[in-house]
Amino acid sequence: MPRQTMRARTGIVDVVVVGAGHSGLAMSHRLSELSIEHVVLERGEIANSWRRERWDSLKLLTPNWMSRLPGAPYAGHDPDGYMNMDQVVGFVSTYAEKTAAPVRTSTTVLNVEERDGAYSVSTDRGDWRSRAMVIASGACNEASVPVCAQAVPDRIFQITSKDYKSPGQLPEGGVLVVGASATGLQLAQEIHSSGRPVTLAVGEHVRMPRRYRGRDVQWWMLASGILDECIADVDDPVRVRRLPSPQLIGSEDHATLDLNALTAGGVQLVGRLAGIRAGKAQFSGSLRNVCSLADLKMRRLLKAFDDWAATTGAADPMMPAEEFNATRIGNSVPLGLDLNSGEIRSIVWATGYRPDYSWLKVPVVDRKGQLQHDGGVVAPGLYALGLPFMRRRKSSFIHGAEDDVRDLGRHLAAYLDKKIGVRPPFLTANSEMVV
């Protein structure tokens, strides 16, 4: 650990940043630029979740050229590839070193309270008091598993996507994968390839081709402005913040991973897991509709790309518009599965994540366990980072941290200068804050 990382001592500091992932480190860099004294508290190591809470084969869903942090563009030789987890950990750790971030590792925040306009932070390695605080502990602290998991018979091995590493953890035999986001599809494909027949329970999902008209779909998302879309411009902020990750995989051949690819390989699709009763899993009869919703939305997205390309002239050197087959659903979709028959030996829950704010004793968490915030401004002097669509669609992306820490860093600096009152400011359409 560089010497500088130890410069802050337990005690009083202007800002405490919780979490030394890419968001927390980007904010630390911004605060250093603004000469604001701060400390970054990290329960484990730098980039801890990337190190310990991801499966072995995972690669980023964004191409390397997009992986940038403030002052640190991608510098490798494979701009169109996708980083594996070791590479992400290397990228984030190098960033922490280069920026000399004042990180306290192996320091778990146990309790945060607001007292007399400042924050009291207790950790297992001493206490801090700060005028402002940044929550950069991520949105994926706990696996979110439906209540019906409790009704799964004991003989079935269960694991969440947070603990899953590779198919070898699972017993031989059939596997029910629940969830059809990027996670569910990637695990379904890898587990099925390991010789364990997979049944995939599919609810609402987001379908996207990996490449479109010769370009990575993330290029289109960025170039056409979709990733920069501001939360203030969205009709239904609650819905967009809850969208599952698009069905994508980062692989060397830039392959598209969709439900058609899985069924072609022999994966059985069923509807959303609706419940488990007397050892029987029950699946919703809505499979056809969730698939046609996803197909229609994908077509609208690609049409929006085409329209953008035609308007801006970007289309000229490009391959023509492409069409993709509708999601194929068999004539007869099983509505139930007897979990005691021996056909299914394990269940993999790829049903999403939720943040853990049990340590945050400030009344800013709603009844669904989500942080209430206005574009990342939570309360006077209290900020969030890295949450889905927090300020912009890209807020939860690595490259999304740059704009968010610039905006929130400015706001935080003004707060410390007492230029901002108690009420959090509101976002306007151009994402500038009204102070």
Added chain:
Amino acid sequence: MQKQQTTSKQANANNGVNVEALLGAREALTQAPEAARFKWRASCEWLNGTHSRTTVDEYFGLGEAQKHRNVFQFDTDHPQIFASEDNGATPVELVLVGLAGCLTAGIAAVAQNRNIQLRKVKATLEAGMDIQGILGIDSDVRNGFDGIKVHYDIDADASADDIASIVAQSQKRSAVFDIITNPTDVTVTVG
């Protein structure tokens, strides 16, 4: 990217749905989740044979007792080929009535919200059923439908994809679609 793009930019589609009121209710009920808890009620009296009459009148919602403008009654019976008198639709046909009514109402509301003028909406429904189930001939055959097919003919000033998208969104938001496609806990008591 999720915003609707209609082929025609009509300013004022009118499908007879008060979307502003619905959106207002959604806003209000987000703030007051208790008021969103409804109880739907029906009472049924046996008349004779397989013929019954079900009455729908009161329900509970927005925190208080509510009443329909009129009392509605529905006779159900079995057809003559089941040696009954056919005094009303079969109960399973009323399930189709519920599904069609719910999806079609949803289509009107979604189209209104997307500012798409509907000219004609017609649904045809067909549900398959192997009555070996209800007759107890084969225990592997379920009592209920083995599938439901709903077909919509829609005339509206919108592209085929936009119309398909309205129908898909209506299914996504439909109570009866959910009731049919997902299990529901049913408690029956006597006393």
